[in-house]
Amino acid sequence: MSDCAPYVSACNNPANASAACGTNPPLPSLPSTTQVAKQIGSICTEMDMSGCDKCKLPPGATYADCDLLGTYSSLCKSMPGMSQCAEWKSMCSTTPTLGYCAQDASVDPPVMKMYFHGGISDYVLMESWVPRTGAHYAAAWVSTFLLSILYEATSAAQFVVEDRRARMELSSSTLPSWSHTIIAGILRGLVRIWMASLAYILMLIVMTYNVGLFFAAVVGLGVGAAVFGGVAKRAAVRAGLDGKNE
Numbered sequence: 001m002s003d004c005a006p007y008v009s010a011c012n013n014p015a016n017a018s019a020a021c022g023t024n025p026p027l028p029s030l031p032s033t034t035q036v037a038k039q040i041g042s043i044c045t046e047m048d049m050s051g052c053d054k055c056k057l058p059p060g061a062t063y064a065d066c067d068l069l070g071t072y073s074s075l076c077k078s079m080p081g082m083s084q085c086a087e088w089k090s091m092c093s094t095t096p097t098l099g100y101c102a103q104d105a106s107v108d109p110p111v112m113k114m115y116f117h118g119g120i121s122d123y124v125l126m127e128s129w130v131p132r133t134g135a136h137y138a139a140a141w142v143s144t145f146l147l148s149i150l151y152e153a154t155s156a157a158q159f160v161v162e163d164r165r166a167r168m169e170l171s172s173s174t175l176p177s178w179s180h181t182i183i184a185g186i187l188r189g190l191v192r193i194w195m196a197s198l199a200y201i202l203m204l205i206v207m208t209y210n211v212g213l214f215f216a217a218v219v220g221l222g223v224g225a226a227v228f229g230g231v232a233k234r235a236a237v238r239a240g241l242d243g244k245n246e
Contacts, residue, residue, distance in 0.1 A: 028094045031087035036068045039084040043075050050127055051075050073100035079112050115209055122208040125201065141216045144205050148220025149227070151198040156228035158191055 031039075037055075044052035051074045055066040076085035092101035112123075120137035123130055131137040202217050 029087075029090040031069075031072075031091060033068060035087055036072045039087065040068065040072050040075065043082060043084050049075055049078060051078070069100060113209055116211050116214070117209060118211055120212075122210045122213070124208065124213070125204060137212070141212055144202070144213050144216035145220040145223075147198065147205075148202060148217050149224040151195065151202065152221060152224025152228050154191070154195055154198065156231045158195070160231060161191075 040052075040055050043049065044055075051071050054074075055068060055071045073088060076082065076088040079085075080089070088100075092098060095101065120131045120134065124140050129140070131140050206214050206217050
């Protein structure tokens with residue numbers, strides 16, 4: 001980096017080199033300030049990643065106003081496969097024990113893996129929800145499991161309500177009023193919104209590609225279907241439905 005030029009110059013001159021140069025020699029493959037700033041800008045322009053907000057330079061600010069190398073390393077730890085991380089990989093391949101290279105699961109952002117994987121550290125729905133201990137991961141697993149059961153329970157409840165509504169209309173000698181029809185339609189729409197929200201939340205959890213959370217979702221759906229499926233089927237038959245069209 002440009003600010004290190006005096007140190008590098010002094011240590012490269014045998015006549016002026018001090019003992020500190022031997023104890024703390026220049027780091028090989030250390031990217032320059034300009035390179036790091038350019039790569040951060042490129043990464044954060046392509047996607048708004050966690051950490052980009054740390055180096056948003058206001059007008060008139062200089063590179064010294066933020067930890068460029070720390071931010072760059074944090075971004076590359078999250079997605080090391082990005083082309084902008086070539087300089088970071090080069091630096092870490094020559095000095096793997098450097099603090100900017102070693103992954104610390106307790107503080108570093110989780111690595112985004114677009115394939116099925118184990119481990120406990122993943123973003124679960126929100127930036128702030130990152131399991132970092134076994135207990136945190138167990139809580140995420142149980143939450144996903146219960147959410148899947150809730151989805152199946154809601155689906156069964158919808159069939160039960162539709163069954164009762166259909167039987168009330170059939171037993172009545174008059175057609176339902178327009179206000180009753182509108183209210184029923186609104187309630188049906190709200191239930192659909194709730195079910196769609198649950199379904200998409202489960203989908204987003206599964207898209208972490210975490211094997212444990214994937215099985216939490218599918219096992220929860222299976223348990224929910226086993227517990228509430230019979231209720232839904234009986235209600236569907238009574239309502240004149242075939243049970244296939246939710």
